[in-house]
Amino acid sequence: MDNETKHLAGLFRSTTRKPRGCPDSDQLARLADGSAWPWQRRRVAAHLSECSRCAEDYQSLLTARDGLREALDLPAHGGRVGWLGAPAAAGMTALAVVAIVSTIAVQTSPEPSSMTAGNATGSSSDRIFASNFGGDTTSASESASGAEDVLFSSDFDARRGS
Amino acid sequence: MNDQSKTESFEALWRRLAPHVRAAVLRYRPRDAALGTDDLVQEVRIRVWDVYSSDRNSGFRASYYYRVVNSAIVDCLRAHRGTLPHASRAEDDDGAGGELERIESGTRTPDAEFERRRRSRALTAALEQLAPDRARAVRLYLQGFTVPQIAELLKCEPDRAHNLTYRGIRALKQQMKAEFDDG
Numbered sequence: 001m002d003n004e005t006k007h008l009a010g011l012f013r014s015t016t017r018k019p020r021g022c023p024d025s026d027q028l029a030r031l032a033d034g035s036a037w038p039w040q041r042r043r044v045a046a047h048l049s050e051c052s053r054c055a056e057d058y059q060s061l062l063t064a065r066d067g068l069r070e071a072l073d074l075p076a077h078g079g080r081v082g083w084l085g086a087p088a089a090a091g092m093t094a095l096a097v098v099a100i101v102s103t104i105a106v107q108t109s110p111e112p113s114s115m116t117a118g119n120a121t122g123s124s125s126d127r128i129f130a131s132n133f134g135g136d137t138t139s140a141s142e143s144a145s146g147a148e149d150v151l152f153s154s155d156f157d158a159r160r161g162s
Numbered sequence: 163m164n165d166q167s168k169t170e171s172f173e174a175l176w177r178r179l180a181p182h183v184r185a186a187v188l189r190y191r192p193r194d195a196a197l198g199t200d201d202l203v204q205e206v207r208i209r210v211w212d213v214y215s216s217d218r219n220s221g222f223r224a225s226y227y228y229r230v231v232n233s234a235i236v237d238c239l240r241a242h243r244g245t246l247p248h249a250s251r252a253e254d255d256d257g258a259g260g261e262l263e264r265i266e267s268g269t270r271t272p273d274a275e276f277e278r279r280r281r282s283r284a285l286t287a288a289l290e291q292l293a294p295d296r297a298r299a300v301r302l303y304l305q306g307f308t309v310p311q312i313a314e315l316l317k318c319e320p321d322r323a324h325n326l327t328y329r330g331i332r333a334l335k336q337q338m339k340a341e342f343d344d345g
Contacts, residue, residue: 005304005331008285008338012304015282025240029232031315033225038317045315049301053243056190057236059306063189067182068231071175072224 013052022054023047032061034077172214176207179231183207186235195242202238209234281342288337296330303327 001009023044030036031044048055065077180203187202195202213222213230289297302312313323 004335008334009304009306011278011282011285012289012301013306014278015286016305025233025236026229028236029229032232033228035225035229041315041317045302046298048307048315049298049305052305053240055302055305055307057239060186060189060235060239061232062311064182064186064235067185068179068228071178071182072228074224074228 013055016050016052016055019051019053021047022051025057028054028058028061032058032065168215172211175214175227176210179210180207183231183235187239190239195239195245197242197245202242205238205241206231206234209237281338284338284341285334288334288341291337292330292333296326296333299323299326300330300334303331 027036027040027044031041036044048058069076183206184199184203187199187206191199191202197205210227210231213227289301292300298316299312302315303309307315309324309327310320312327313320316323316326318326
């Protein structure tokens with residue numbers, strides 16, 4: 001920081017030395033350990049830019065952050081997922097696995113484009129749902145035009161064409 | 163765990179924590195605090211011990227203690243800020259009492275005080291003219307945060323924080339220069 005910037009910084013800090021609506025110590029502690037919610041982080045960060053006293057308090061915490069984490073056998077800040085991140089990451093992984101499994105199941109299904117109630121008889125007259133999400137347009141348009149008992153039909157490609 | 167072994171385990175923990183707590187307190191120990199650094203560290207220790215002694219089955223996690231220590235440090239710094247009455251007035255740069263005191267004591271002349279206020283208003287106006295992202299980064303930089311810390315607070319890449327900060331500072335200097343070179 002050059003002299004001119006130092007002068008500006010001193011001037012700025014002297015004008016922002018008026019504590020008002022300061023976050024409590026727990027909010028600063030949460031920000032320091034990375035467990036603050038995003039909206040809390042934004043709000044506290046905005047306050048730190050406007051309040052030199054809270055900025056000093058927070059910088060005190062940053063001074064000791066790595067040492068305290070090491071003393072408490074916690075992983076270094078920044079390299080961890082966080083207390084909320086770990087379950088969230090696990091949840092996302094589980095969702096991804098479910099999505100992949102269901103995609104594979106749909107692809108290996110004998111009749112992916114339609115779900116029929118009359119498969120046992122081989123008749124398409126009591127079909128209750130027919131859908132073609134961009135797949136086999138011929139069969140979908142056939143089923144939509146030919147079967148009176150279709151209760152719901154969806155064919156995005158056909159609609160786009162018309 | 164009986165009382166004695168609990169005390170011993172706390173002492174072992176505190177030996178590891180104490181140097182870092184001391185460093186944190188020393189970094190911005192209020193100049194107007196009536197208590198010295200050792201006393202402030204001792205206050206933090208008492209607060210941590212209160213939590214530790216209530217932790218019957220060692221069920222609290224290390225991350226909880228980390229937050230307790232941080233919270234205790236901030237509370238301690240805040241509680242003792244301004245406890246030295248005379249220094250408290252001098253510290254209050256914008257308060258009318260501090261201003262009068264500085265002028266009366268001869269540490270700053272009325273002209274110098276007027277000039278400081280003029281520059282301060284110009285700085286505020288110049289900051290308001292910056293783009294919001296730049297202004298946020300510049301304000302944090304002027305508060306003493308480093309670029310990586312700014313990146314962490316704004317949740318952006320360090321390169322972006324660097325660009326926002328330095329371009330903002332450059333623009334700020336240009337505006338201040340234009341304001342005071344003209345007038």
